[in-house]
Amino acid sequence: MRNKVVFIILLFGFLVFHGCKYLSEENVTISGTFTNLPDSKLLLYQILPNSKPLIDSVSTDAEGEFSISLAVEKAGYYTLKSTSTDEITLVLAPGENVTLTGDGKSLRNTYTVAGSKDSELLALFNQFTMANLRQVDSLSHVFT
Numbered sequence: 001m002r003n004k005v006v007f008i009i010l011l012f013g014f015l016v017f018h019g020c021k022y023l024s025e026e027n028v029t030i031s032g033t034f035t036n037l038p039d040s041k042l043l044l045y046q047i048l049p050n051s052k053p054l055i056d057s058v059s060t061d062a063e064g065e066f067s068i069s070l071a072v073e074k075a076g077y078y079t080l081k082s083t084s085t086d087e088i089t090l091v092l093a094p095g096e097n098v099t100l101t102g103d104g105k106s107l108r109n110t111y112t113v114a115g116s117k118d119s120e121l122l123a124l125f126n127q128f129t130m131a132n133l134r135q136v137d138s139l140s141h142v143f144t
Contacts, residue, residue, distance in 0.1 A: 030080070030090070030098045031067035037082060037104025038062050044070070047077035047089075064104060072096075075118065082107055089126070091118035 030044075037060050044055045055078070058068040075093035080100070086107045090098065098119060102111030109130060113119045 026071050026073060026094045027069055028072045028092045028094065028096050028098065029067065029069045030092075030100065032065070032098075032100030032102075034060060034064045034066075034082070034100070034102050034104040034107065037064045037107075040064075040082060040104065042066060042068075043081045044068065045079045045081065047079060052079070060104075088113075089122060090116065091122055092116060093118065 034040075039062060040060045041057055042060065043057050045052045046055050056068060056070055058066045060066045072092050072094050075091060078090045078092050079087045080090060081087040082104060088100065088102075088107055088111050090113070092098065093116070096116045098113060098115040100111055100113055108126070111123065113123050
């Protein structure tokens with residue numbers, strides 16, 4: 001009988017500690033500051049193959065600061081929107097602590113990201129693409 005009690009206590013302790021570790025590794029925190037975006041609502045969507053469901057929302061404070069935590073089971077694509085046309089695409093994986101900064105008047109063109117290697121690479125790709133689009137646009141004005 002004593003062995004059963006000890007076994008149950010050890011099993012319970014293992015499950016509690018393992019469960020807490022498992023839950024904490026799934027959480028992703030996104031925080032940051034967007035200048036020129038005080039007291040505004042930000043919407044977080046998950047990008048899926050056939051849909052784009054709203055996951056959560058958060059409001060910025062008077063200084064444009066915000067913080068949001070969510071459970072993420074595996075890496076995936078998400079968008080954080082401040083308006084219907086201004087959004088940031090992020091690649092989030094379990095356990096990441098992502099920090100964003102940018103100008104709320106033009107988040108897509110001014111944001112920086114830290115704490116998520118994949119999101120950092122995507123931001124670099126977006127910056128490169130936007131620079132090339134501006135160059136092509138300038139050239140089209142010259143040659144038309």
